[in-house]
Structures are given as structure tokens and as C-alpha cells.
Amino acid sequence: MSSFLHALGRAAYRHKWRTILVWALVMGVLGGTAGLISRSFDNEFTIPGAPAQVALDQLSRTFPEVGGTSASMIVIAPEGSDVESPDVREAVEARLDDFEALDFVDTAANPYDDLVEGTISDDGRAVIVQVQIPGDAQAVTDAQREQLVAVAEELQADLPGSTASMGGEIFNMSVPGFSIVEVIGVVVALVVLIITLGSLVAAGMPLLTALLGVGVTMTILLGSTAFAAINSTTPMLAVMLGLAVGIDYALFILSRHRELLADGLDAEESAARSVATAGSAVVFAGVTVIIALVGLAIAQIPFLTVMGLFAALGVAVAVVVALTLLPALMALAGERMRPRKPKPAAERGRPFRGWVRLVTRVPALTVAVVVVGSVLLSLPARDLTLALPNAGENEIGTPARTTYDLQSEYFGPGFNGPLIVTAGIIGSDDPLGVMDGLKADIEAMPGVQSVPLATPNQNADTGIVQIVPTTGPSDPATADLVERLREMEDDWLDEYDVPTAVTGATAIQIDVSDRLGGALLPFGIFVVGLSLVLLTMVFRSIAVPIKATLGYLLSIGVAFGLTTLVFNGGHGAELIGLERPGPIISFLPILLMGILFGLAMDYEVFLVSRMREDHVHGRPAREAVQSGFVGSAPVVTAAAVIMFAVFAFFVPEGEGAIKPIAFALAVGVAFDAFVVRMTLVPAVMALLGERAWWLPGWLERRLPALDVEGEQLHRQLELADWPGPDAGQVAHVEGLAVEGLLGPVDLDLDPGEVLVVQGAPAQRAALLMGLAGRLAPDAGRARIAGELLPGAGGAIRRRSGYVDATLQPDVERGLETLSRRRPPLALVDGADALSTPGARQALDRLIRSAQERRDQAVVLGVATASVVADLIAGPHQYLELDPEPAPALATAPEQTTSDALATRKDPR
Known part of the structure; x- marks a missing residue:
């Protein structure tokens, strides 16, 4: 990874204008495409297959009169009058025709009809007109909504002193937007960048790259609205998260670039190394966030x-x-990025040195204080109340919010969240009696305010019972009522012989919330398990991943606890512009867990990787904790402040779901960065000492290595001139060994040479696969086709060809491919086992071509060397492997020598 990123960074630096032009073209093409095909957002929160959704879909087919979507107009009579007075009634009924005259309206129910109940308030001051519209709410345009509002305004003008407000399902959508407050967050980020990087030019780069990244993402998102249903919270979330991580990731790389420039490195090499080292950590951090966010699909x-x-x-x-x-x-800025007066190493990070000494002086006390405090702050999360958004959470003054509040005031909170019980009465011989019985049973249930409608459809195959609960759509008591209604389904089937189901917008929202709640545990297991596996691979440790995961859980608990206190409890609501406390949007917990997981792992990687780097380079474990903390804490602090600012400034003016999401992320990031990562982590690392880096040998061998610190790159740079001009140009091997299979081997190979390796199948396979980059050696080092081993296995695999004649079904074809591809190193195991003349001739052509052109070296693995002797006419070597299994290797790769080499014969 680090080697690839080193090359990528160098290429981008050298071809700066080409790189900038490519990104400008990408932005232009995507932006133009999005402008042509984008559509409106879809704010329907539904779950295909959920009981309430299935029942509603069925109802739309069998009872279309109550299917589709609806709007409602509430009319408040002038002071001293009531809605039954002739002038009010006449004005209301006159507007029914105006509603039905609109081409998109199906019906407008007369609230004064004797068959309609519950549309006039108990005090007679208010009346409701229900307007039925085919299709779903997303199909209704802004122009159509304005037409409905115009009818209500005309009615209000006809009745001086009255109030007429239009609301209902089609007005419930509230599309979040941007304000100047969010811009202030970006300004704060710029100030932090200037302080951290010490350069206005450098500070502008993370903002520029973050804004470009957000722009590209938004154009893709807007274009995707033509093909997928995307709700209006998605772009706000993408912008908020894209800005935060975009600035932070650029900051990590730029900070390393400035450090390397301060140490006197050439600008181009500094940029390449910064992308290779800090960029490796950025890739890992980004991948963890991406995996966690994609893992949200677990909720289905x-x-x-x-x-x-x-x-x-x-x-x-x-x-x-x-x-x-x-x-x-960086290439455009050139030498302007180099610090003018770099601080001596001893003076860098002085405040952080004092802090880490404080928290590690008595590490057990620090751990106890942080853990106890975190648990106390997490306790309010026990009372977390969740629900999907409704019109009652819209901005004051909007039609939907005004109508919602008036209906709650005059008709009770349950009027804004009616429920529907459907009944399949096609087999009943007394459909009216069944509907009357259901109505009576439901009216007697606790939590039911009224049952305004209980009727079969015209075909008498489906009946509906409309229920007005005593509580609002977001109230947990309404969810309890839905559960009681569903518990009655078996009783009603026994008594009336009809299947029933509970549906309606409120029931669907409750089903969504239940599904989200049920997904929390499997998603939590996924995230925690993922963090343990990834961090074990990165840090080669058992204790570090466990500590990191437990810290993440503390941060999640605190974020939930504080969000509950503010949004459910109303504590400090006025500070963030929260009008009134209420339920938190149902998908916040799972979304917060996914996003905060990735961000927490960002800080963990950037802090602890520097500690590990110092420890690997010889510092004692406890000393490495302090030196690593001082080296990485400044940039982590700046990154956390920036991320907190971006999230926090979305809170005051945030609408709907964005406000609690932004608040929870801001709180979670701040707590995780400053309390968990910069306080708890160094204390735990100091407490563990050397035990922090313990990993069982069997696990060490089986885990893939993720070179986040760029160790392989440093090794390649150190060995750039190794092994020298006198060594083999295709392969130079020193002490290559595989424990239990292959003793230390030395060899040199030049283009045009053939090496015949004689030995047991397992031994020669270990050597040949090692030379081909397909098996990591336990000891030794090699330069194969210009690439370093161990480390560059992937590059060696691309520059070599390997054929196993004992296993490959079409050996002749494999050998022909080697001749055609002409990799610098061609390896054929089981060359003496070729059973067909065609295969042997193909091998002969491969060897002759390599020796004539001198652009390829060939290695043959055999059990008996004499079998292939007639194929080799030019320069060649013989290597006979030691038949004894290689012992356990206790020495480092650099310490192995050629003393234990197998016998080599060269008859040239």
C-alpha cells in the first residue's frame, strides 16, 4: 500500500496540471449530468414487507377511496361563532367544489355529512375537511400544494376573523437547507487550519479539496435521484460528513508534508512520502468509515x-x-510550504507533553475517572425515545406545522396520527355486523379516543375501521395501542372469521422504528467485530483493539446519553434552538454507531500508530506512549476541533433529522477525541507497557499485514541501492528460508540464465513460490525483478510467471503463456514431470527464447535434474536443496547467512 501511494503521490506531484484538469472535468461532467436528470427527493420512510406497509398496499387496491394520500384543511370559526353557523358552513361547503375542481384531487369529504364522524371539534369551534389525492405524497408538486393553500386562503378571506390552514400528508415533507451558520463552521475550520499548519496557503488546501469532494459527491447524489428514491436528509448528511473527513484527511497528509519539509527533505519526495505514510493511515481510516456506513444495509x-x-x-x-x-x-505551492523557522524537536508539542505526563503519572486513576464519568453520562440513554419525523417537528409557521398544532389543540394529539384496521370480509355473510362489532371492540380499548369511521367498501370484500388514538403519532403509548390491536387479530379471526391488519402512516412509522431498533444489536456486533479484526491486523496486538473498541462503546454511550438529555428531556434546548423536546429520529442510533465508529478509529490509528512506530524503532513501551502522543496529538486535536465545528454548526439551524444527528456526532466526536483517545488511551497504554504489543505467534503468522505506518516504504528507501551492481539482475537472494520447509538459500540470477532446483516437492515449492511472491518467507531478503522481498509480494507476482506442472491441468498452455508474456522471472515446478511431447517442446521453447534474448531468467523445480539436462544449453545453475526440514528460525532476516546453503553446482 505505502509503495503504491508513494508512486501515486509522486505522479500527481509531477503532473500537477493534468491532475487538476482531470478533477475539473470530472466535476463539470457530473455537474452537467446532474442538472439534466436530477429529480426531487423522496421523503417516504417505508419498509417493503413490513406488516403495516403490506396492509396499506393491499388497501390501495381493494379500497382506493381511502388509499393514496391526503391533505386536510382545518377551519377555526371567528370569535363568538361556531362552525355550525350558517355563514361558516356555507363558506366551507362552497370550497368543497373548489377542491374537487382541481384536476389532481379525487374527493373532498363534506364534514357536515351525517355519515361522517369526528370532523367537528367538541366545542364546535373547528372543522376538518379531508381532501383525498390519488398516488403518493411524493407525486404532488409544489404548484399543486400552492393551489390547495390558495383555496384555504380564499376561505379565510371570505370569513373575517376565521383561520383556515392547509396541512396533512402532502405537506409533511421538510427539505433541510443550508444557512450562514454552517458557513461559520467552515470559517472556524479555516482558523484551526491556519493555527495548526502555520500557513494561509497550506490552510486553504484542505478546504479546497474537501469542497471539491463534497461537490463531486453531491452531483452524483443529485443525478442518482433519477434512478433511486433518496430522502432529503441524505444530501445534508453527505455534505456534513464529507466536509468533516475531507478537511481532516487532507490535514493529516499536509501535516506530515510540513514535518518532512522542516526536516530538510526535497519537496517532491516529501509530498510522495506524506501520501505514502499519512496517506496509508487515511486509506485505512476511510475504509473503516466506509465499511461501517455500508454495513447500515444490515437493517434491510x-x-x-x-x-x-x-x-x-x-x-x-x-x-x-x-x-x-x-x-x-503541494506541487503548485512548492517551497512556500516549507516552514521558515521550524521549531527544534524538543520544543514541538510542549503542551501535549505535559498533558500525556499528567494522564500517565497514575494511569489506573485516569482510567477509573474516565470510565466512571462515561458511565454516568451514559445513564440517561436508558430513557431514549425514538420516532420518525412528523409535521409536528417542522418549522413553526409552515402549513403542515400550523395545521398539526391546530388539530392537536381542537381535536386532540391523536388526530394527527390516525390508525386504520383493515378487515377481509369477502367471506362474511354479515359485513355490516362485522364492522359494527369491530368498531365496538376497538372503542372499548384503552388508548382509543374515537372511531369516526367503520365501513365496508362497495364490493363488500374489504372493510376499514379508522381510529383516533388519545396520544400523538410519536408517543410511545400509540405504539402500545398498535401492539394491542395486533394482539386482537387472532381473537377477531375466531369471533368474526375475518383476517385483520393494522396500517396507516403512523403504523408504518412504528414498524420502521421497530425494525431499526431490532437492527441495532446485529449492527453493533458487526461494528465491534469489525473493529477488533481490523485493529488487530494494523497494530499486531490483542490489547490495543480491545481497548479501542471499549473506548468506542464509551463514546457511543455518552453521545446517546447527552442527546437524550437535550432532545428528549429538553435540558439546554434553548442553547441549540430546539423549540420543544420530543422523540429523536429512529435511525439516529444506528447511523451514529456507524459514523462514530469510523471517526473513532481515525483518531485511534493516528495516535497509536505513532506510538507503535516509536516502539518498533527501539523506544521502551512507556516512553513510546509519550513520544508517540506528542508527535501525533497536535494534528489529532486540530482534526477533532475541525470535525466538531463542522458538525456543531449544523445544530442551531438544522431542521428535522439533521439537528439531533449533528448534535450527537459533535458530542460523540469531541468526547471520543479528547476524553477517550487523548486521555484514556495513553493511560491504558502506559498501564499495559510491553503487554500492549503482545500477539500470539500463531495469530501473527495468519493475519494479513496492513502497513499503515509505511514500514515497507521506509525499508525500500533504506535498501534502494541494495544489493549493488554486481548482484543478479533478475534475482538476488540472501538467506531466504521458510520455517519447517526450506533452509536458508542464497542465489543470483541474471537475464538469460536457467536455475535448476532439485529437491523434495514441498521444499522446492516453498522456494519457487517464495521467488514468485506467492509465499512470504520467514527469514532472509531478496530483490526479485527490481522489487523487494518480503514486502512487495504483489508487485513480484505481477513481474513473474509461475506454472506447477504437477497440478496445472493444461501445462502446455501455461508454458506458452509464459513465453508470450515474457515476465522477467519464469518459474516452472515439476519440470521433469512433463508427460506430453507438446509440453516438453513448450518448455524447450521457453528456455531457448530466454537464453537467446537474455530478457528473462527461468527457474525449474525438479526431483531429478538429469531429466531436463538436455533442454539446457546456455548459462545455468544447479541448486540441490537440503533434504532435512528447516529448523525453527530464531534469527532476524538480516542475521541469516549462506553457511547453511544447500550445495550448488555450476558446470559452466
């Missing part, structure tokens, strides 16, 4: 999956922009 809720995918897309774009466009901008 379409709108949440879409939110996670586009948020993940924003992070992915931020990573790619930071790795490509940023080094191009």
Missing part, C-alpha cells in the same frame, strides 16, 4: 441503506481527492 431498510451508501461515497471521494489532488496542490 431501503432509505437507510441509501443514506449509508451515499455517506460512504462522500468519504470515498474525500480519500481519493486527498491522495491525488492534494499532492498536485
Whole structure:
């Protein structure tokens, strides 16, 4: 990874204008496409297959009169009058024709009809007109909504002193927008960048790259509205997260660039190394965020999956922009990025040195204080109340909010969240009696305010019972009522012989919330398990991943606890512009867990990787904790402040779901960065000492290595001139060994040479696969086709060809492919076992071509060397492997010598 990123950073630096032009073209093409095909957002929170959704879909087919969507107009009579007075009634009924004259309206129910109940308030001051519209709410345009509002305004003008407000399902959508407050967050980020980087030019780069990344993401998102249902919270979330991680990722790379420049490194090499080292950590951090966000699909809720995918897309774009466009901008800045008066190493990070000494002086006390405090702050989360958004959470003064509040005032809170019980009465011989019985049973249930309608459809195959609860749509008591109604389904089937179901917008929202709640545990297991596996691979440790995961859980608990206190309890609501406390949007917990997981792992990687780097380079464990903390804490602090500012400034003016999401993320990031990572982590690391880096040998061998610190790159740079001009140009091997299979081997190979390796199948396979980059050696080092081993196995695999004649079904074809591809190193195991003349001739052509052209070296693995002797006419070597299994290797690769080499014969 680090080697690839080193080359990528160097290429972007050298071809700066080409890189910038490519990104400009990408932005232009995507922006133009999005402008042509984008559509409106879809704010329906539904779950295909959920009981209430299935019942509603069925109802739309069998009882279309109550299917589709609706709007409602509430009329408040003038002071001293009531809605039964002739002038009010006449004005209301006159507007019914105006509603039905609109081409998109199906019916407008007369609230004064004797068959309609519950449309006139108990005090007679208010009346409700229900307007039925075919299709769903998303199909209604803004122009159509304005037509409905115009009818209500005309009615209000006809009745001086009255109030007429239009609301209902089609007005419930509230599309979040941007304000100047969010811009202030970006300004704060710029100030922090200037302080951290010490340069206005450098500070502008992370903002530029982050804004470009957000722009690319938004154009893709807007264009995708033509093909997928995307709710209006998704772009706000993508912008918020894309800005935060885009600035932070660029900051990490730029900070390393400035450090390397301060140490006197050439600007181009500094940019390349910064992308290779800090960029490796950025890639890992970005991948963890992306995996966690894509993991939201575990809930199997379409709108949440879409939110996670586009948020993940924003992070992915931020990573790619930071790795490509940023080094191009570094090239434009050139020497202006070099600090003028770099501080001596001893003076860097002085405040952080004092802090880490404080928290590690008595580490057990620090751990106890942080853990106890975190648990106390998490306790309010026990009372967390969740619900999906409704019109009652819209901004004051909007039609939907005004109508919602008036209906709650005059008809009770349950009027804003009616429920419907459907009954399949096609087999009943007394459909009216069944509906009357259901109505009576429901009216007697606790939590039911009224049953305004209980009727079969015209075909007498489906009946509906409309229920007005005593509580609002977001009240947990309404969910309890839905559960009681569903518990009655078996009783009603026994008594009336009809199947029933509970549906309606409120029931669907309750089903969505239940599904989200049920997904929390499997998603939590996924996230925690993922963090343990990834961090074990990165840090080669058992204790570090466990500590990191437990810290993440503390941060999640605190974020939930404080969000509950503010949004459910109303504590400090006025400070964030919260009009009134209420339920938190149902998908916040799972969304917060996914996003905060990735961000927490960001800080963990950037802090602890520097500690590990110092420890690997010889510092004692406790001393490495302090030196690593001092080296990484400044940039982590700046990154956390920036991320907190971006999230926090979305809170005051945030609408609907964005406000609690932004608040929870701001709180979670701040607590995780400053309390968990910068206080708890160094204390735990100091407490563990050397035990922090313990990993069982069997696990060490089986885990893939993620070179986040760029160790392989440093090794390649150190050995750039190794092994020298006198060594083999295709392969130079020193002490290559595989424990239990292959003793230390030395060899040199030049183009045009053939090496015949004689030995047992397992031994020669270990050597040949090692030379081909397909098996990591336990000891020794090698330069194969210009690439370093161990480390560059992938590059060696691309520059070599390997055929196993004992296993490959079409050996002749494999040998012909080697001749055609002409990799610098061709390896054929079991060359003496070729059973067909065609295969032997193909091997002969491969060897002759390599020796004539001198552009390829060939290695043959055999059990008996004499079998292939007639095929080799030019330069060649023989290597006979030691038949004894290689002992356990206790020495480092650099310490192995050629003393234990197998016998080599060279008859040239």
C-alpha cells in the first residue's frame, strides 16, 4: 500500500496540471449530468414487507377511496361563532367544489355529512375537511400544494376573523437547507487550519479539496435521484460528513508534508512520502468509515441503506481527492510550504507533553475517572425515545406545522396520527355486523379516543375501521395501542372469521422504528467485530483493539446519553434552538454507531500508530506512549476541533433529522477525541507497557499485514541501492528460508540464465513460490525483478510467471503463456514431470527464447535434474536443496547467512 501511494503521490506531484484538469472535468461532467436528470427527493420512510406497509398496499387496491394520500384543511370559526353557523358552513361547503375542481384531487369529504364522524371539534369551534389525492405524497408538486393553500386562503378571506390552514400528508415533507451558520463552521475550520499548519496557503488546501469532494459527491447524489428514491436528509448528511473527513484527511497528509519539509527533505519526495505514510493511515481510516456506513444495509431498510451508501461515497471521494489532488496542490505551492523557522524537536508539542505526563503519572486513576464519568453520562440513554419525523417537528409557521398544532389543540394529539384496521370480509355473510362489532371492540380499548369511521367498501370484500388514538403519532403509548390491536387479530379471526391488519402512516412509522431498533444489536456486533479484526491486523496486538473498541462503546454511550438529555428531556434546548423536546429520529442510533465508529478509529490509528512506530524503532513501551502522543496529538486535536465545528454548526439551524444527528456526532466526536483517545488511551497504554504489543505467534503468522505506518516504504528507501551492481539482475537472494520447509538459500540470477532446483516437492515449492511472491518467507531478503522481498509480494507476482506442472491441468498452455508474456522471472515446478511431447517442446521453447534474448531468467523445480539436462544449453545453475526440514528460525532476516546453503553446482 505505502509503495503504491508513494508512486501515486509522486505522479500527481509531477503532473500537477493534468491532475487538476482531470478533477475539473470530472466535476463539470457530473455537474452537467446532474442538472439534466436530477429529480426531487423522496421523503417516504417505508419498509417493503413490513406488516403495516403490506396492509396499506393491499388497501390501495381493494379500497382506493381511502388509499393514496391526503391533505386536510382545518377551519377555526371567528370569535363568538361556531362552525355550525350558517355563514361558516356555507363558506366551507362552497370550497368543497373548489377542491374537487382541481384536476389532481379525487374527493373532498363534506364534514357536515351525517355519515361522517369526528370532523367537528367538541366545542364546535373547528372543522376538518379531508381532501383525498390519488398516488403518493411524493407525486404532488409544489404548484399543486400552492393551489390547495390558495383555496384555504380564499376561505379565510371570505370569513373575517376565521383561520383556515392547509396541512396533512402532502405537506409533511421538510427539505433541510443550508444557512450562514454552517458557513461559520467552515470559517472556524479555516482558523484551526491556519493555527495548526502555520500557513494561509497550506490552510486553504484542505478546504479546497474537501469542497471539491463534497461537490463531486453531491452531483452524483443529485443525478442518482433519477434512478433511486433518496430522502432529503441524505444530501445534508453527505455534505456534513464529507466536509468533516475531507478537511481532516487532507490535514493529516499536509501535516506530515510540513514535518518532512522542516526536516530538510526535497519537496517532491516529501509530498510522495506524506501520501505514502499519512496517506496509508487515511486509506485505512476511510475504509473503516466506509465499511461501517455500508454495513447500515444490515437493517434491510431501503432509505437507510441509501443514506449509508451515499455517506460512504462522500468519504470515498474525500480519500481519493486527498491522495491525488492534494499532492498536485503541494506541487503548485512548492517551497512556500516549507516552514521558515521550524521549531527544534524538543520544543514541538510542549503542551501535549505535559498533558500525556499528567494522564500517565497514575494511569489506573485516569482510567477509573474516565470510565466512571462515561458511565454516568451514559445513564440517561436508558430513557431514549425514538420516532420518525412528523409535521409536528417542522418549522413553526409552515402549513403542515400550523395545521398539526391546530388539530392537536381542537381535536386532540391523536388526530394527527390516525390508525386504520383493515378487515377481509369477502367471506362474511354479515359485513355490516362485522364492522359494527369491530368498531365496538376497538372503542372499548384503552388508548382509543374515537372511531369516526367503520365501513365496508362497495364490493363488500374489504372493510376499514379508522381510529383516533388519545396520544400523538410519536408517543410511545400509540405504539402500545398498535401492539394491542395486533394482539386482537387472532381473537377477531375466531369471533368474526375475518383476517385483520393494522396500517396507516403512523403504523408504518412504528414498524420502521421497530425494525431499526431490532437492527441495532446485529449492527453493533458487526461494528465491534469489525473493529477488533481490523485493529488487530494494523497494530499486531490483542490489547490495543480491545481497548479501542471499549473506548468506542464509551463514546457511543455518552453521545446517546447527552442527546437524550437535550432532545428528549429538553435540558439546554434553548442553547441549540430546539423549540420543544420530543422523540429523536429512529435511525439516529444506528447511523451514529456507524459514523462514530469510523471517526473513532481515525483518531485511534493516528495516535497509536505513532506510538507503535516509536516502539518498533527501539523506544521502551512507556516512553513510546509519550513520544508517540506528542508527535501525533497536535494534528489529532486540530482534526477533532475541525470535525466538531463542522458538525456543531449544523445544530442551531438544522431542521428535522439533521439537528439531533449533528448534535450527537459533535458530542460523540469531541468526547471520543479528547476524553477517550487523548486521555484514556495513553493511560491504558502506559498501564499495559510491553503487554500492549503482545500477539500470539500463531495469530501473527495468519493475519494479513496492513502497513499503515509505511514500514515497507521506509525499508525500500533504506535498501534502494541494495544489493549493488554486481548482484543478479533478475534475482538476488540472501538467506531466504521458510520455517519447517526450506533452509536458508542464497542465489543470483541474471537475464538469460536457467536455475535448476532439485529437491523434495514441498521444499522446492516453498522456494519457487517464495521467488514468485506467492509465499512470504520467514527469514532472509531478496530483490526479485527490481522489487523487494518480503514486502512487495504483489508487485513480484505481477513481474513473474509461475506454472506447477504437477497440478496445472493444461501445462502446455501455461508454458506458452509464459513465453508470450515474457515476465522477467519464469518459474516452472515439476519440470521433469512433463508427460506430453507438446509440453516438453513448450518448455524447450521457453528456455531457448530466454537464453537467446537474455530478457528473462527461468527457474525449474525438479526431483531429478538429469531429466531436463538436455533442454539446457546456455548459462545455468544447479541448486540441490537440503533434504532435512528447516529448523525453527530464531534469527532476524538480516542475521541469516549462506553457511547453511544447500550445495550448488555450476558446470559452466
